[in-house]
Amino acid sequence: MTEIRELEGRIRTVEQQLKALAIATPLVARLRTIPGIGLLTATALVGFVSHGMLLIHGARAVLCHAKKAAGPRRLQHWALQLERLRGHNKAAVALANKLARIAWAVWTTGTPFRDSTAPPLAPAV
Numbered sequence: 001m002t003e004i005r006e007l008e009g010r011i012r013t014v015e016q017q018l019k020a021l022a023i024a025t026p027l028v029a030r031l032r033t034i035p036g037i038g039l040l041t042a043t044a045l046v047g048f049v050s051h052g053m054l055l056i057h058g059a060r061a062v063l064c065h066a067k068k069a070a071g072p073r074r075l076q077h078w079a080l081q082l083e084r085l086r087g088h089n090k091a092a093v094a095l096a097n098k099l100a101r102i103a104w105a106v107w108t109t110g111t112p113f114r115d116s117t118a119p120p121l122a123p124a125v
Helices: 002-024 026-031 039-049 053-068 074-086 088-109
Strands: none
Touching: 002 026, 002 039, 026 039, 053 074, 053 088, 074 088
């Protein structure tokens, strides 16, 4: 019984720390405005993902590598086509969004990402 009380005390302490973090971190408060995102999820996202711009940097790296690739993979091909249509920055943001969704799918299905080869790009006009 004593062990259970000690665990409950630790849980209360951690919850208080998370609430203090939520008050001190505007991003946690903004994330909590999303339906289904509570205190634990919001603080976990901020703690583990840290800065959402990292996905953008990764997307920019994919775009840069795709331009140098002899035969771009399907994801790179999609990103390059989008870049031609919408510009570099919008393509990077869209690709970051796609990378986040791919990461979620890999995480939840337990299967690795497999990217197939893509058809050649049409020449720029």
